[in-house]
Amino acid sequence: MPIEDDLVWYLTWRVRQEEGVPAKTRLVKLLYLVDLLNVRGRGVQATSLRWVFYHYGPYAAEIERVFDRQLGNTIDVQGTRNFFGDRMLVFRAREFPPSTLLEDRLRRYCDEVCDRWAVEDLNDLLSYVYFETPPMVDAVRGQPLDLMRVRRVQWPRWYRALGPPELDPSWTARREAWRRRFEWAFPLVKLEPAGRRAEDGLRSVEPSDGMGDEEPIRGRLIIGAGVDEA
Numbered sequence: 001m002p003i004e005d006d007l008v009w010y011l012t013w014r015v016r017q018e019e020g021v022p023a024k025t026r027l028v029k030l031l032y033l034v035d036l037l038n039v040r041g042r043g044v045q046a047t048s049l050r051w052v053f054y055h056y057g058p059y060a061a062e063i064e065r066v067f068d069r070q071l072g073n074t075i076d077v078q079g080t081r082n083f084f085g086d087r088m089l090v091f092r093a094r095e096f097p098p099s100t101l102l103e104d105r106l107r108r109y110c111d112e113v114c115d116r117w118a119v120e121d122l123n124d125l126l127s128y129v130y131f132e133t134p135p136m137v138d139a140v141r142g143q144p145l146d147l148m149r150v151r152r153v154q155w156p157r158w159y160r161a162l163g164p165p166e167l168d169p170s171w172t173a174r175r176e177a178w179r180r181r182f183e184w185a186f187p188l189v190k191l192e193p194a195g196r197r198a199e200d201g202l203r204s205v206e207p208s209d210g211m212g213d214e215e216p217i218r219g220r221l222i223i224g225a226g227v228d229e230a
Contacts, residue, residue: 004047004066006101007031009074010110013093020118023081023088024067029129030113032058036133037109040150046106051147053139057130067091083122 011030015022031047038046049060071077078092102110117125130136134149 002048002066003106004031004049004063005070005074006097007034007047007106007110008066008070009093010097010102010107011114012075012091013097014110014114015118016092018114018118020114021081021090022092023083023090023122025083025088026117026122026125027091028059028063029057029125030110030117031063032060032129033113033117033133034106034109036135036147036150036155037112038106039147040155041105041109043148043151045147046109051135051145053136053141053143053145055141057126057136058133058145 008027008031011027011034012022015026015030020026031049032051035045035047035049035051038044049062051058051060067075074095074097075091075093078090080087081090082088101107117128134153134155135145135147137149139145
């Protein structure tokens with residue numbers, strides 16, 4: 001099975017997992033973004049699709065045959081949605097894609113674009129693809145897109161914050177057991193402040209009643225560091 005067929009299956013399932021709508025237009029643009037990520041990372045496309053500047057943005061005529069091959073096989077038409085006055089097909093995956101369907105890196109690329117764009121407004125996705133992906137810069141309508149531009153410029157401009165790592169529940173239980181054993185073996189000891197000793201070099205000064213022969217000490221006490229007098 002061609003890799004683009006597997007990608008359409010996985011992206012259809014993945015968009016639905018994000019509670020997005022896997023309409024055909026969205027899937028085509030996500031497939032284009034996956035190809036760009038693969039070119040940026042590996043220097044080659046993930047698919048054999050020939051992307052051209054068609055109407056307003058990237059499109060590959062071969063994508064129609066991909067959907068035709070997968071309909072009734074890995075995906076089904078779930079219905080239609082009205083986008084921009086046109087009726088667009090909405091798909092669903094017939095079954096869960098196997099974990100071996102895609103290599104790890106390619107699956108991460110799919111997850112990355114779906115995390116970002118699966119539930120975004122379709123207008124925002126199209127605007128991003130049309131105006132912010134490097135191959136569309138100075139593209140000529142009807143001509144092939146230069147996907148290698150992603151290796152010559154900084155792209156993408158958005159960065160997804162890393163979430164906390166997923167921890168194995170058994171590891172969490174082991175950590176709590178270790179913490180309990182540590183607290184039992186080394187109980188908390190409350191430390192009292194040490195008292196002063198006469199030999200610490202401190203001597204007590206008896207207050208003067210001012211009636212003796214001692215000369216009173218006069219002056220000013222300045223508290224602070226680096227205080228200069230005017």
